[in-house]
Amino acid sequence: MFKGIKDWLLNLKNEGVEKVPDETKREFLKIGLIITGVFAGGSLFSVISRVAEGLASSEELHKSYPYKPHYSMVFKIDRCIDCELCMEACRKTNHVPDYGWRTMILRRYDESALDQKTMFMPILCNHCNNPPCVRACPTKATYKDKKTGIVRMAYDKCIGCKTCMVACPYNVRYFNEEKHAVDKCDFCWESRLSKGITITACAEACPAGVRIFGDLSDPGSEVYKLVHQLAKPVWVLKPETGAKPNVFYTIS
Amino acid sequence: MRKVKILIGTLILLLSFTGIAFVSEKNKGESVKLEEPQEVIYYESEQFGGPEIVYVKPVRGVLFSHKKHVGELGFPCESCHNSLFEMQALKSQENPDFKMEALYQGKYCGACHNGQAAFASNTKCATCHIGVKGLKEYMRKLASKEKK
Ligand code: SF4
Ligand code: SF4
Numbered sequence: 583m584f585k586g587i588k589d590w591l592l593n594l595k596n597e598g599v600e601k602v603p604d605e606t607k608r609e610f611l612k613i614g615l616i617i618t619g620v621f622a623g624g625s626l627f628s629v630i631s632r633v634a635e636g637l638a639s640s641e642e643l644h645k646s647y648p649y650k651p652h653y654s655m656v657f658k659i660d661r662c663i664d665c666e667l668c669m670e671a672c673r674k675t676n677h678v679p680d681y682g683w684r685t686m687i688l689r690r691y692d693e694s695a696l697d698q699k700t701m702f703m704p705i706l707c708n709h710c711n712n713p714p715c716v717r718a719c720p721t722k723a724t725y726k727d728k729k730t731g732i733v734r735m736a737y738d739k740c741i742g743c744k745t746c747m748v749a750c751p752y753n754v755r756y757f758n759e760e761k762h763a764v765d766k767c768d769f770c771w772e773s774r775l776s777k778g779i780t781i782t783a784c785a786e787a788c789p790a791g792v793r794i795f796g797d798l799s800d801p802g803s804e805v806y807k808l809v810h811q812l813a814k815p816v817w818v819l820k821p822e823t824g825a826k827p828n829v830f831y832t833i834s
Numbered sequence: 835m836r837k838v839k840i841l842i843g844t845l846i847l848l849l850s851f852t853g854i855a856f857v858s859e860k861n862k863g864e865s866v867k868l869e870e871p872q873e874v875i876y877y878e879s880e881q882f883g884g885p886e887i888v889y890v891k892p893v894r895g896v897l898f899s900h901k902k903h904v905g906e907l908g909f910p911c912e913s914c915h916n917s918l919f920e921m922q923a924l925k926s927q928e929n930p931d932f933k934m935e936a937l938y939q940g941k942y943c944g945a946c947h948n949g950q951a952a953f954a955s956n957t958k959c960a961t962c963h964i965g966v967k968g969l970k971e972y973m974r975k976l977a978s979k980e981k982k
Contacts, residue, residue, distance in 0.1 A: 665894050700964065
């Protein structure tokens with residue numbers, strides 16, 4: 583009997599997604615699915631997950647990351663306690679003034695939440711694979727490093743027009759008065775990585791193991807293992823912008 | 835006539851210089867250092883038997899609430915004093931072992947927060963860790979109360 587159903591299913595003809603009302607498509611998108619087919623007069627849908635859309639490592643990239651090392655950070659977000667030791671370490675290491683920040687902790691508070699009512703969320707530059715800030719900069723002062731994929735600043739080229747600050751969907755840039763240029767996280771490239779240290783100041787300072795930093799192109803690295811698994815959710819911020827972040831979020 | 839003009843000119847120059855000096859003085863005042871987060875002992879109300887305590891060591895912003903434990907849950911003082919915690923608030927943060935590891939071994943908060951009597955100390959971090967943001971809120975609360 584089941585064999586009959588299987589044959590019947592396999593022989594159904596895809597009637598085309600064009601006939602599906604936009605509203606239905608949207609409902610499916612909201613729960614993370616894209617409709618790929620319609621069968622049996624609209625009573626059956628075939629769907630695929632849209633998770634890959636948001637990842638820098640969409641499936642075809644899994645085998646070949648464009649950079650070497652392909653620097654990435656993964657946050658185990660539920661472990662963050664807003665001790666801000668990361669921010670302190672960043673300020674000291676990268677000489678970030680009081681009025682600016684390269685990394686920061688956001689807080690979400692929901693009085694009506696069951697049980698735990700607060701959640702902290704660290705943010706920094708996502709070192710996007712498709713960075714809107716780089717596209718927007720008129721002088722190429724901000725650029726994607728061809729080797730490491732780090733989105734960096736050439737401070738002497740920056741004219742302070744702040745176009746990149748507007749273009750960045752993640753609001754992670756600030757204007758540095760002393761440098762007379764826009765400044766932002768460079769994964770500690772200038773202060774540490776270029777000098778042979780393998781971990782950012784914030785990741786080293788975090789007492790809770792929130793910030794995991796490493797090379798996404800190395801299957802032995804912790805970031806690789808955290809991103810390439812399905813047991814726990816992994817997500818990026820604002821995937822709809824198409825910026826393709828290299829900073830991922832997960833839970834411990 | 836010429837002398838008068840020179841006089842007026844010098845006066846204007848002098849005035850603008852004092853003006854500039856005044857502005858730069860003002861700018862100096864604005865760039866004061868951010869307030870350094872400090873521990874807080876805040877009495878919400880005498881009826882809870884003890885204050886809201888925000889620890890800053892070994893990490894900043896960890897709340898113990900008498901309001902929650904005594905006021906809402908109704909524990910008597912003897913449940914924690916003096917076996918787990920001394921009466922003097924913030925005393926335990928001076929102990930070198932006042933860390934998460936100690937809690938996992940059943941010391942301090944870990945005596946109850948072990949997954950049986952209450953949620954385990956290695957879960958729901960942000961319930962007690964209110965962070966620097968939470969700490970600053972308590973600092974502000976305390977400051978406005980002291981003003982009154
Ligand atoms: S997060 Fe913003 S600043 Fe960083 S690469 Fe992406 S667009 Fe540029
Ligand atoms: S150091 Fe770690 S736990 Fe503390 S605020 Fe930063 S990310 Fe969160």
